[in-house]
Amino acid sequence: MEPINEYTGIVYPLEKVNVDTDQIIPKQFLKRIERQGFGQFLFYNWRFDDDGVARSDFSLNEEQYRSSSILVAGKNFGCGSSREHAPWALLDYGFRVIIAPSFADIFYNNCVKNGILPIALPQETISELFSKAFDGYSLTVHLEDQQIKDHEGLHVSFDIDPYWKEMLLNGWDEVSRTLSLEEKIQHYENLHSGV
Amino acid sequence: MEPKTIIEKIWNKHIVHREKGSPDLLYIDLHLVHEVTSPQAFEGLRMNQRKVRRPELTFATMDHNVPTIARHIINDPVSKVQMEKLEENCKEFGVEIADINHPDQGIVHVIGPELGLTQPGKTIVCGDSHTSTHGAFGALAFGIGTSEVEHVLSTQTLWQSPPKTIEVRVNGQPGAGVTAKDIILAIIAKFGVNAGTGAVLEYTGEAIRNMSMEERMTICNMSIEAGAKAGLISPDEVTFDYLKGKRHVPKGEAFEEAVMEWKSLATDEGAEYDSVLEIHADEIEPQVTWGTNPSMGTSVYGRVPFPEDYEDPGDQKAISQALTYMGLTAGMAIQDIDIQHVFIGSCTNSRISDLRSAANIVRGRKVHSNVRALVVPGSKSVKDLAEAEGLHQVFMEAGFEWREAGCSMCLAMNDDIVPPGERCASTSNRNFEGRQGNGSRTHLVSPAMAAAAALEGKFTDARKMKPTVV
Numbered sequence A: 001m002e003p004i005n006e007y008t009g010i011v012y013p014l015e016k017v018n019v020d021t022d023q024i025i026p027k028q029f030l031k032r033i034e035r036q037g038f039g040q041f042l043f044y045n046w047r048f049d050d051d052g053v054a055r056s057d058f059s060l061n062e063e064q065y066r067s068s069s070i071l072v073a074g075k076n077f078g079c080g081s082s083r084e085h086a087p088w089a090l091l092d093y094g095f096r097v098i099i100a101p102s103f104a105d106i107f108y109n110n111c112v113k114n115g116i117l118p119i120a121l122p123q124e125t126i127s128e129l130f131s132k133a134f135d136g137y138s139l140t141v142h143l144e145d146q147q148i149k150d151h152e153g154l155h156v157s158f159d160i161d162p163y164w165k166e167m168l169l170n171g172w173d174e175v176s177r178t179l180s181l182e183e184k185i186q187h188y189e190n191l192h193s194g195v
Numbered sequence B: 001m002e003p004k005t006i007i008e009k010i011w012n013k014h015i016v017h018r019e020k021g022s023p024d025l026l027y028i029d030l031h032l033v034h035e036v037t038s039p040q041a042f043e044g045l046r047m048n049q050r051k052v053r054r055p056e057l058t059f060a061t062m063d064h065n066v067p068t069i070a071r072h073i074i075n076d077p078v079s080k081v082q083m084e085k086l087e088e089n090c091k092e093f094g095v096e097i098a099d100i101n102h103p104d105q106g107i108v109h110v111i112g113p114e115l116g117l118t119q120p121g122k123t124i125v126c127g128d129s130h131t132s133t134h135g136a137f138g139a140l141a142f143g144i145g146t147s148e149v150e151h152v153l154s155t156q157t158l159w160q161s162p163p164k165t166i167e168v169r170v171n172g173q174p175g176a177g178v179t180a181k182d183i184i185l186a187i188i189a190k191f192g193v194n195a196g197t198g199a200v201l202e203y204t205g206e207a208i209r210n211m212s213m214e215e216r217m218t219i220c221n222m223s224i225e226a227g228a229k230a231g232l233i234s235p236d237e238v239t240f241d242y243l244k245g246k247r248h249v250p251k252g253e254a255f256e257e258a259v260m261e262w263k264s265l266a267t268d269e270g271a272e273y274d275s276v277l278e279i280h281a282d283e284i285e286p287q288v289t290w291g292t293n294p295s296m297g298t299s300v301y302g303r304v305p306f307p308e309d310y311e312d313p314g315d316q317k318a319i320s321q322a323l324t325y326m327g328l329t330a331g332m333a334i335q336d337i338d339i340q341h342v343f344i345g346s347c348t349n350s351r352i353s354d355l356r357s358a359a360n361i362v363r364g365r366k367v368h369s370n371v372r373a374l375v376v377p378g379s380k381s382v383k384d385l386a387e388a389e390g391l392h393q394v395f396m397e398a399g400f401e402w403r404e405a406g407c408s409m410c411l412a413m414n415d416d417i418v419p420p421g422e423r424c425a426s427t428s429n430r431n432f433e434g435r436q437g438n439g440s441r442t443h444l445v446s447p448a449m450a451a452a453a454a455l456e457g458k459f460t461d462a463r464k465m466k467p468t469v470v
């Protein structure tokens, strides 16, 4: 997993609440057995019409957002299924940071485990970002300091669980970390041999 | 000792390691695996030359994209690869699997309880958000992503931060013909899809105590639709009676001992939750959703709302988007909505009691000529039992299709889909855009309400349909 600390990117505003994982990646694309290559299916039913042609009425298809990598969305982003294909698709498409008023739990975990930084900010800040996100508007995120800035004087801080923060900063493989606690796991198993 | 909730009790018993500034490392007692969310996890093990730590605590089945008709003809080559991959992976890593031809095959959340794998006090995970179903037994059961599936396979543990606890108190008794599905839909409609974020819900109260295990599973199943990590119910005699004699449940004296321990798990008198939500079961009417998330629902006597009924501008926008997607007009009566498809199935409502309840309405009647209706039992054993009772005849004589077990039209990953723009009365748990097929429109209801809709071609109060002669 790729570490993330200071990150600057163009903002894509997705002004929708309760965006669910079926919308992030429709289930007809879940059948691969690899982790890569899901970006082409991101928001598929919004991006493409029935013939697979890009829809002009979906803003992600606009030139100004072509190289965006910070997604800003409405509350309860990522609700629904546990499919990790959703963060895989976002990451593969190019999004490294997702900002919303709130996230669904499983989705949040899935993001962190794939090196995507999810940031929860108050609704007012989100609304401000929505109103600014045109023509290459970009944000700089600093994870170590837990700060977000733009060129127009916006400067806000955000909260993140210290454990997740460290994982993202270091790009840790969680399994190796856990396996370093092998003795503890063994000890638990000895005590609960009935399990 | 300080009184504790069942959630805290199970949590504390499973802590392998705790350190400051980090989530707890929890031991996992049962890991259920299916074909869609596991291939990349097994691949990860292989890449790092790791094994499955406790194959005997791991159990796999195929459900999400299995065909429910002509079992062996898998039209979609990619589905086929996914199923073959699961077989191979289970073989390579020594995991027991109920494959497509196995007598135990079924939706993972239906077969766990049937086989007695699901037990009170266990920590249970699966790469599927409706793992909360198993909470009906007083287990702490939740859905995980594929990275976490890999983590559990190789370490039998998970890093988890202690959740908030919310009591959902369901007071009073529902009226006759109001089902567990109506109650959970009403709970989500009342408190919203965010109500449980970051929390585990415990359902309590008279209505819950009087429910059968299958009804409790329907309730806990949809906890995730209220945003919760998990939902559970303290175990009681109903739980123990259900479990007695199930294959993986201890027998004889060991069973008595297990019951003693299970009893001690129930939430103590006076234990405190972070918050409490309350609803009165006797005020709940049969529910129908009209929108594109499970909280967008109302009584069968209700109307489709106006966006202006809501205060939050974000909600207003969401409502008008939902109405456009659903092809509904604000203010129209729920009973005026025509439907073209009916799906009775899914891990929410595909157990024997669900099929019986639908069959009671269907018996001796005919499916409306505009409607295509499907019954998909939750497992092979539900199907066998239903056939032994003659329910398949009841459904088929009425014009329903009777299928093999699987997830089927709940998420339309196999060939069972609702065409664009068409409407389905569905007993499943999600009415998201495109859930049952691209452009499909889903209305969530109980099995009885789905059966009644199949007969009428539109929504109607199932309680008015008296069973014909049995």
Ligand code: SF4
Pocket (backbone or CB within 6 Å): B063, B064, B107, B108, B109, B128, B130, B346, B347, B348, B406, B407, B410, B411, B428, B429
């Ligand atoms: S029946 Fe539906 S909700 Fe349940 S496990 Fe299958 S796809 Fe998921």
